[in-house]
Amino acid sequence: MSAALPGAGAGRWVWSATRVVLLLAFGVFFALPMLALLDFSTKVPGTEERTGEAWSQLLRDPAMTEAITTSLLLAGLTVVGMLVLLVPTMVWVRLRVPRASRLVEFLCLLPLTIPALVIVVGIKNVYAWVNYLIGDSALTLTFLYVVLVLPYAYRALDSALSSIDTTTLAEAARSLGASWFTVIVRVVLPNIWPGVVNAAFISVALVLGEFTVASLLNYDTLPVVIVLLGKSDAPLSMAAALGSILFAALLLLVMSVLDRRRSTRR
Amino acid sequence: MSALAPTAAPGTAEPSPRPGPRLRVGPAIGLLPFLAFIGVFLLVPTVTVAVGAFQDESGAFSTEKVAALFEETAMRALRQSLLLSTFSAALGAVLGAVLAYLILAAPPTSLVRRVATAVCGVLAQFGGVTLAFAWIATLGFGGLLTDLLADLFGLDATGSGWLYELPGLVLVYTYFQIPLMVIVFLPALEGLRPQWREAAVGLGANTWQYWTKVAVPLLRPAFLGSALLLFANAFAAYATAAALVSQGAPITPLLIRAALSSEVILGQANFAYALALQMVVVVAIVMGLYAWLLRRTSRWLG
Numbered sequence: 001m002s003a004a005l006p007g008a009g010a011g012r013w014v015w016s017a018t019r020v021v022l023l024l025a026f027g028v029f030f031a032l033p034m035l036a037l038l039d040f041s042t043k044v045p046g047t048e049e050r051t052g053e054a055w056s057q058l059l060r061d062p063a064m065t066e067a068i069t070t071s072l073l074l075a076g077l078t079v080v081g082m083l084v085l086l087v088p089t090m091v092w093v094r095l096r097v098p099r100a101s102r103l104v105e106f107l108c109l110l111p112l113t114i115p116a117l118v119i120v121v122g123i124k125n126v127y128a129w130v131n132y133l134i135g136d137s138a139l140t141l142t143f144l145y146v147v148l149v150l151p152y153a154y155r156a157l158d159s160a161l162s163s164i165d166t167t168t169l170a171e172a173a174r175s176l177g178a179s180w181f182t183v184i185v186r187v188v189l190p191n192i193w194p195g196v197v198n199a200a201f202i203s204v205a206l207v208l209g210e211f212t213v214a215s216l217l218n219y220d221t222l223p224v225v226i227v228l229l230g231k232s233d234a235p236l237s238m239a240a241a242l243g244s245i246l247f248a249a250l251l252l253l254v255m256s257v258l259d260r261r262r263s264t265r266r
Numbered sequence: 267m268s269a270l271a272p273t274a275a276p277g278t279a280e281p282s283p284r285p286g287p288r289l290r291v292g293p294a295i296g297l298l299p300f301l302a303f304i305g306v307f308l309l310v311p312t313v314t315v316a317v318g319a320f321q322d323e324s325g326a327f328s329t330e331k332v333a334a335l336f337e338e339t340a341m342r343a344l345r346q347s348l349l350l351s352t353f354s355a356a357l358g359a360v361l362g363a364v365l366a367y368l369i370l371a372a373p374p375t376s377l378v379r380r381v382a383t384a385v386c387g388v389l390a391q392f393g394g395v396t397l398a399f400a401w402i403a404t405l406g407f408g409g410l411l412t413d414l415l416a417d418l419f420g421l422d423a424t425g426s427g428w429l430y431e432l433p434g435l436v437l438v439y440t441y442f443q444i445p446l447m448v449i450v451f452l453p454a455l456e457g458l459r460p461q462w463r464e465a466a467v468g469l470g471a472n473t474w475q476y477w478t479k480v481a482v483p484l485l486r487p488a489f490l491g492s493a494l495l496l497f498a499n500a501f502a503a504y505a506t507a508a509a510l511v512s513q514g515a516p517i518t519p520l521l522i523r524a525a526l527s528s529e530v531i532l533g534q535a536n537f538a539y540a541l542a543l544q545m546v547v548v549v550a551i552v553m554g555l556y557a558w559l560l561r562r563t564s565r566w567l568g
Contacts, residue, residue: 019368023378026365026444030389033400033441036410040403089300096293104297107304113553114312114546115502117519121526121542122311122318147307202391209392211505216526223395227509230399241399249388256384 034242041239054235055243061233064240067225070138074221075207078145079200082153085146087196090157091188094166108154111147116212119144127217138219145207152206153199160195164188194258201255205248315546318539331540340541343521346432350517351500354439359493361440362447366455369448383452386445394442394505401438402510405429430511438506443496450495454488454563491559498552502545518545 041054058064086108093101111119123144130140166188173187189196211223220228222244229237322328334340365382372378389397404411406429428434458481466476504519511520518541525538 019371022364023368026361026368030385030441030445032411033397033404036403037396037400039410040408085300085303089297092293092296097297100294100297104300107301107308110304110308113498113550114308115504115549117502117504117522118315118542118546119308119311121522121538122314123307125314126306126310143303143307147304205388205392209394209396209505211395211508215505215508216523223505226395226399230402230509231512238399238403241396245388245392245396248392249385252387253384256380256387 034245037238037242041235041242043235054233054239057233057236058239058243061229061236063220063225063229064236067220067222070220071208071222073139074141074145075204077139077142078149078207079203081142081146082149082199082203083196086150086153086157086199087189087192088184090154090161091166091170091184094161095170105154105158108150110150112151116144116148116210117216119147120213120216123217138214138221141214141217141219141221144213145203145210148210148213149199149203149206152202156198156202157192157195160192160198161188164191197258198255201251205251208244208248312546315539315542318536319543321536321539323536331536332543334537335540335544340518340521340544343516343518344544346516347501347518350432350435350439351497353436354443354500355493355496357436357440358443358447358496359451359489362444362492362496363451363455363489365444366448366452370452370455383448386448388445390442390446390449394503394507395509397438397441398506398509401429401434401441405434432516435507435510435517438510439500439503442506443500446499447492447496450492451488454485454492458484487559488563491556491563494552494556494559498549498556501552502549 042050042052044051044053058068089104093104127140130143134140169187169191170183173183178187209223210221211227214221215224215227222240226237226240226244229240319332320327320329322330335344369379369382372382403409406412429437462480462484463476466480471479502519504523507517507520508523514520522538522541522545525534525541528534
C-alpha cells in the first residue's frame with residue numbers, strides 16, 4: 001500500500017516528521033523498561049557506582065545455574081517431543097487420512113482458547129499418574145509444554161508442508177521400497193526443514209519464558225527462580241530477566257534471518 | 267515471523283489430494299498417538315475443570331461453587347479482569363494499529379521494518395515475568411523513571427503503589443498488547459491494495475474520503491478481530507500479574523492462584539475449578555467472535 005500521502009511538498013514533510021517523532025516515541029516506550037532493567041542490574045545500591053557483579057553471579061549462583069540448566073533441558077525436550085508428536089501425525093494426515101485434517105488443526109489450535117492456567121488447574125489427576133509412572137521431576141513439564149507450543153508449531157510446520165508436494169514425494173519413495181519411517185525421516189523431513197527450524201525456535205523461546213505452569217506446579221524453572229530471587233536479590237533477578245529476554249530475542253532474530261534467506265532464494 | 271501470528275494462514279485447509287472417501291479404519295490408527303496425547307494433556311484437564319466446577323468437596327453434584335462465582339469476591343475479580351482486558355486491548359489495538367501503519371510506511375526490506383517486526387515478535391510472546399520486572403525497574407521504588415521524575419519535577423511516581431494495582435497492570439499489559447496487535451494486524455494492513463486507492467483517487471476521492479469510505483470499512487472487521495484477540499490474550503494472561511502482584515487478588519487469574527494455594531480451606535480446589543471454567547467460557551466466546559470476524563475479513567483482505 002502507498003502510505004506516503006500524495007500532495008504538496010510541505011504536507012509531505014510534515015508527514016515524514018510526524019512519522020519519525022511517533023516512531024521515536026514508540027521506541028522510547030519499548031526501550032525504557034529494558035534500559036531500566038540494565039540500569040538496575042548494574043547498580044550498586046545506594047551509590048552511583050556501576051558493577052557487573054549481578055551478571056557474573058548469574059553463572060555462579062547455584063539456584064540460578066540449576067534453573068538455567070532445567071529451562072534449557074526443558075526447551076530441548078519440548079522441541080524433540082513436539083517434533084516426534086507433530087511431524088509424523090501431520091504427514092500421515094496429508095497422505096492417508098486427509099479427512100482428519102480439520103480435526104487435527106482444531107485440536108492443535110485449541111490451546112489458544114484454553115488458557116494455560118485452566119490446564120494447570122485441571123491437571124492434578126494426570127500429573128499424579130505422570131509422577132507415579134516416571135517420577136517427580138521438573139522435566140515432566142515437557143508434556144504440558146508440548147501442548148502449549150502446539151498452535152505455533154502447527155502453523156510453522158503446516159506452511160512448510162503446504163509448500164512441498166508431500167504426496168508425490170511419498171509415493172515416489174514408497175514405490176522405491178522405502179518404509180514409512182524412511183519416508184518421514186529421510187524424505188519429508190529434509191524438505192520441510194525451514195518449518196521445523198521455525199517451530200523449534202518458537203518452542204524454545206516460549207518454554208524459556210513460561211511461568212504459569214511451572215510456578216503453579218512448583219517446579220523451579222528459570223522464570224520461577226527469577227521471581228523467587230526478586231525478593232532477596234533484586235539485581236541478580238533483574239540481570240537474569242534481561243538476559244533471558246535478550247537470549248529469546250537473539251533466537252527469534254536468527255529465525256527471521258533464516259526466514260529471509262529462504263524467501264530470497266525461492 | 268508470521269508463524270507467531272495467530273491470524274496468519276488460518277489453516278489453509280487444502281482439499282484432500284485423494285478423491286473418494288475410503289471408509290477404512292486402518293490409516294486412522296496412525297493418528298492414535300497424537301489423539302491420545304492431546305486427550306490426556308489437554309482434554310482431560312479441561313473436562314476435569316468442567317466437571318469439578320459442579321462438584322462439592324465430597325465429589326457429589328453441587329452448584330454451590332458455580333453460585334459462588336456470583337458472590338462479591340469473584341464478581342469483583344471478574345469485573346477487574348474485564349476492565350483490565352478491555353482497557354489494555356483498546357489501548358493496544360489503537361496504538362498497535364498506528365505502529366503497524368508507521369512500520370508499513372517503511373520499505374519492506376528496510377532495517378526499521380525488519381527490526382520492528384522482530385522486536386514485536388519477542389515482546390508479544392516472551393515471558394510476562396520479564397516484563398513485570400522491567401516495569402518494576404522502571405517505575406517501582408528506586409526505578410529509573412521514578413528517580414528521573416523525582417530529580418526533574420520532584421514527582422513521587424510510586425505514590426500509593428499504583429503500579430501494583432489495576433492502572434499499573436493496564437500499563438504493563440499494554441506493553442505486550444501493542445506488539446501483538448502489530449503482528450496480527452500487519453497482514454490485514456498489507457492486504458490493502460494500492461489499486462483500490464488509485465481507483466478511489468481516479469474517481470475523485472481525496473485522502474480523507476479514501477480512508478473513511480474505503481480503507482476503514484475494509485479494515486474494520488480485521489481491527490475488531492485483532493482487538494478481540496488482544497482481549498482474550500489479556501484475560502488469559504497470568505505471569506505478568508503474578509510476578510507484579512505478590513499478595514491480594516485483584517483479577518480472576520490471581521484469585522485462582524489464591525484458591526489453589528490455600529488448600530487449608532476445604533472446597534477451595536473446586537472453587538478454582540469454577541473460576542477456571544468461567545475463564546474458559548469468556549475466552550471461548552471471545553475467540554468464537556474472533557473466528558467469525560476473521561472469516562468476514564478474509565473475503566477481502568488475504
